[in-house]
Amino acid sequence: MTGSCVTVPCSFDVEDKYEQYLNNQCTAIWRSTTTGDVAQLTDRNPQTGDLTKKNCTTTFSNMQTGPTKDYYFRIDCNNPLLWSYSSTYVKIEVTDNFPSPTLTPSTLKIKEGESVSLTCSAPAPCLPHPPTLIWTPKLGDIQETLQENQDKTKFKTSVMNFTASHLYNKQNISCTAGYKKQDGSSDAALTTSLIPDVLYSPKNVTVSVSPSGSVVENSNVTLTCNSDANPAEQNYTWYRADGGQETVIGTGKIFKMKVKTDTKMFFCKAVNEIGKQPSNITHIDVLYSPKNVTVSVSPSGSILENSNVTLTCNSDANPAEQNYSWYRADGGQETVFGTGKILNITVSMNRKSFFCKAENDVGEQHSSITHIDVLYSPKNVTVSVSPSGSVVENSNVTLTCSSDANPAEQNYTWYEVKAAQEIVTGTGNTLNTTVSTDRDIFFCKAQNDVGEERSNLSHIDVLFPARILFSSKCMKTSNQVSCFCDTAGNPSPTTHWNLHGKPITQPSQMVITHDSLNNSYLRSIITIVEPQDRDLSTLQCFSYNSLGSASKGFCVRCLDNSKENESQILTPVLIGSTVTFLLIICALLVVVWFQKTHYKPKSVAATSGQHEAKEQTKADNSQPSTGTDLSCNNPEKMSKSSADKSEDVVYARLKWRENTKVKEEDIYVNLELSDGSCLNEKKCENGGEHSVSKKEEIESMRAEDKIKNIRKESEVVYAQVKFQTKTPESQ
Numbered sequence: 001m002t003g004s005c006v007t008v009p010c011s012f013d014v015e016d017k018y019e020q021y022l023n024n025q026c027t028a029i030w031r032s033t034t035t036g037d038v039a040q041l042t043d044r045n046p047q048t049g050d051l052t053k054k055n056c057t058t059t060f061s062n063m064q065t066g067p068t069k070d071y072y073f074r075i076d077c078n079n080p081l082l083w084s085y086s087s088t089y090v091k092i093e094v095t096d097n098f099p100s101p102t103l104t105p106s107t108l109k110i111k112e113g114e115s116v117s118l119t120c121s122a123p124a125p126c127l128p129h130p131p132t133l134i135w136t137p138k139l140g141d142i143q144e145t146l147q148e149n150q151d152k153t154k155f156k157t158s159v160m161n162f163t164a165s166h167l168y169n170k171q172n173i174s175c176t177a178g179y180k181k182q183d184g185s186s187d188a189a190l191t192t193s194l195i196p197d198v199l200y201s202p203k204n205v206t207v208s209v210s211p212s213g214s215v216v217e218n219s220n221v222t223l224t225c226n227s228d229a230n231p232a233e234q235n236y237t238w239y240r241a242d243g244g245q246e247t248v249i250g251t252g253k254i255f256k257m258k259v260k261t262d263t264k265m266f267f268c269k270a271v272n273e274i275g276k277q278p279s280n281i282t283h284i285d286v287l288y289s290p291k292n293v294t295v296s297v298s299p300s301g302s303i304l305e306n307s308n309v310t311l312t313c314n315s316d317a318n319p320a321e322q323n324y325s326w327y328r329a330d331g332g333q334e335t336v337f338g339t340g341k342i343l344n345i346t347v348s349m350n351r352k353s354f355f356c357k358a359e360n361d362v363g364e365q366h367s368s369i370t371h372i373d374v375l376y377s378p379k380n381v382t383v384s385v386s387p388s389g390s391v392v393e394n395s396n397v398t399l400t401c402s403s404d405a406n407p408a409e410q411n412y413t414w415y416e417v418k419a420a421q422e423i424v425t426g427t428g429n430t431l432n433t434t435v436s437t438d439r440d441i442f443f444c445k446a447q448n449d450v451g452e453e454r455s456n457l458s459h460i461d462v463l464f465p466a467r468i469l470f471s472s473k474c475m476k477t478s479n480q481v482s483c484f485c486d487t488a489g490n491p492s493p494t495t496h497w498n499l500h501g502k503p504i505t506q507p508s509q510m511v512i513t514h515d516s517l518n519n520s521y522l523r524s525i526i527t528i529v530e531p532q533d534r535d536l537s538t539l540q541c542f543s544y545n546s547l548g549s550a551s552k553g554f555c556v557r558c559l560d561n562s563k564e565n566e567s568q569i570l571t572p573v574l575i576g577s578t579v580t581f582l583l584i585i586c587a588l589l590v591v592v593w594f595q596k597t598h599y600k601p602k603s604v605a606a607t608s609g610q611h612e613a614k615e616q617t618k619a620d621n622s623q624p625s626t627g628t629d630l631s632c633n634n635p636e637k638m639s640k641s642s643a644d645k646s647e648d649v650v651y652a653r654l655k656w657r658e659n660t661k662v663k664e665e666d667i668y669v670n671l672e673l674s675d676g677s678c679l680n681e682k683k684c685e686n687g688g689e690h691s692v693s694k695k696e697e698i699e700s701m702r703a704e705d706k707i708k709n710i711r712k713e714s715e716v717v718y719a720q721v722k723f724q725t726k727t728p729e730s731q
Contacts, residue, residue: 001098002065003183005126008090009152010049010056010073014081021081026051028058029074033089040071051075059128060092062182068093099123100190101133101177108173110164111274112200116140117161120175120192124154132178133158136193139168166200169230201275202229207268207282215259216362217288223255225268225279235271241281261288261316289363290317295356295370303347304450305376311343313356315365321358329353329369349376349404377451378405383444383458390490391435392547393464399431401444403453409446417441417457435462437488465548466493468541472552476559481531483554485524485541492516495524498540509534531556 028048049055074084101122124130140162174193205227238250264286269278293315326338352374357366381403414426466489474483497504509529536556
């Protein structure tokens with residue numbers, strides 16, 4: 001190389017006889033085959049080896065371009081040893097086109113992962129300054145050696161060992177030999193390179209989406225599978241990765257599809273003859289309106305009425321929800337009552353069903369209705385009656401207690417209302433009972449774990465036949481008589497008056513009026529002017545409705561006898577009371593004697609009268625009274641009976657006893673009677689008056705008692721007629 005040095009390897013031999021002449025005085029001379037005996041290259045500062053050792057290797061410096069010549073070696077020892085070795089010569093060529101280093105192998109095709117050994121060789125013409133060998137890039141370990149050719153010339157080798165990688169595929173690998181120059185010019189650098197063909201499976205597999213960015217649900221997108229592989233990919237497979245599962249959805253480098261909320265995660269797999277490689281999962285930003293909107297309640301489970309709860313609206317949406325609205329769904333209507341993701345409210349029996357609506361830029365969605373299990377005591381407690389409507393007295397009815405409660409009612413209690421008192425009459429959801437005029441008001445009480453509530457009073461419309469009440473009577477003034485016929489019945493009764501068996505049609509001296517106390521109770525009043533001019537012994541009141549009828553005779557003439565008897569009785573009573581009082585004060589013995597001789601028989605009679613009254617009460621349950629005839633149409637017989645017994649009826653006492661469910665108490669009704677009273681056990685049979693049994697009288701009395709608010713729980717035990725001894729008249 002021009003400007004560089006060159007080393008000519010050389011050795012020689014001499015005959016044995018000249019061996020003795022080899023000494024340090026020997027010199028090496030190089031001559032050209034064309035120039036004869038003229039020494040050559042003496043200006044190139046030749047450096048020759050140790051001639052005494054027959055080493056004639058010579059280095060010439062700063063070689064310059066010139067004709068190529070053949071040179072031979074001559075030894076001159078300035079003694080008999082002088083010899084030219086012209087038969088052996090070396091050709092020295094100085095050139096600027098020095099050969100580049102040699103790479104072995106010159107081409108490289110290998111699979112990724114296999115071991116590779118590259119050797120770079122470059123001639124070393126100048127032994128003092130051999131070339132430097134540099135690998136670009138340096139891929140592995142490097143080992144350098146200086147080697148000798150068969151012609152004794154030198155060359156330098158560099159071996160680089162590495163493992164093939166896809167990164168080196170098609171990458172230029174070069175070896176550069178650097179030569180040092182001695183003419184002051186730049187060092188020479190000669191490079192040899194190769195491009196390896198590294199076979200490898202797909203690398204850097206990626207998915208590109210068009211259009212890029214966010215995509216609205218149900219839009220079409222184009223997916224492209226990109227990768228680096230050698231040889232190029234032969235197959236592409238597309239997978240959906242939603243829900244943690246891999247599902248094949250298509251093939252090919254390009255795949256078109258419609259995205260949804262559950263179809264937004266994809267990857268592709270590239271395959272060639274070396275291997276395969278999947279891409280990473282590509283998440284498409286799918287924009288969609290809120291979905292799976294739900295309501296959560298805290299605390300969960302059953303909630304007591306009027307407790308506070310926290311409602312939270314949860315949903316899945318992209319972009320995230322911007323607005324939340326809360327609705328109440330009770331009663332089949334939707335009412336907005338709040339906003340925000342979280343809402344605190346107080347629940348009640350009519351505030352327990354809710355839903356929320358979530359909204360974003362894409363759309364909106366509402367949750368299903370959430371029903372909170374609100375616990376509350378019974379409400380809207382009602383009583384239903386079967387059969388409904390009006391019910392005939394003594395019929396059986398079924399009462400049903402209905403209510404709204406949570407938890408459902410556990411206990412039902414039935415109450416019967418009598419005389420403003422509430423009496424427990426049964427339990428259970430239904431009650432079978434018999435109704436009557438004094439058993440027609442009921443209510444129930446429903447109870448659960450939270451509390452209790454009672455229904456309103458249920459009034460059963462009890463139908464009963466017409467009755468004439470015990471309060472019916474006549475009153476007389478100086479010039480007229482007024483008779484009152486009090487009747488009860490349901491349906492409302494109709495009344496009319498009969499005289500001598502014929503209806504009274506209101507002549508000029510008789511006036512009939514009607515007063516209605518309510519739908520079931522009626523008072524008919526007949527007013528008779530100048531009664532002394534008429535025979536009223538057959539005056540009767542008739543009351544009837546669709547279920548039955550009743551009649552009652554009125555003895556107007558008895559009113560006169562009563563007044564006379566009252567005047568006759570008044571004086572003896574006062575006298576008898578005075579005498580009795582004085583006798584008690586004067587002497588106890590007189591009193592005892594008086595009681596034995598006068599009062600004891602009368603007590604027996606009174607007792608007998610009581611017994612007869614009791615027996616008569618029992619008998620009256622089946623037939624009219626047959627006791628002593630106190631008819632006002634037979635005053636003489638009445639007077640005689642009174643005189644025989646020396647006693648008057650002072651009062652009739654009715655004793656009532658409550659049902660066993662309440663405390664017994666006696667209720668007394670004192671009725672003032674006289675010898676001619678119309679309230680006898682057998683009413684004025686003479687004169688055509690209708691006979692009325694005591695049983696009917698008692699039923700009338702009970703109906704009258706209902707008007708007077710006498711306890712409905714009471715029942716007749718006995719009727720007692722008490723007689724008081726009449727004081728003998730003064731003689």
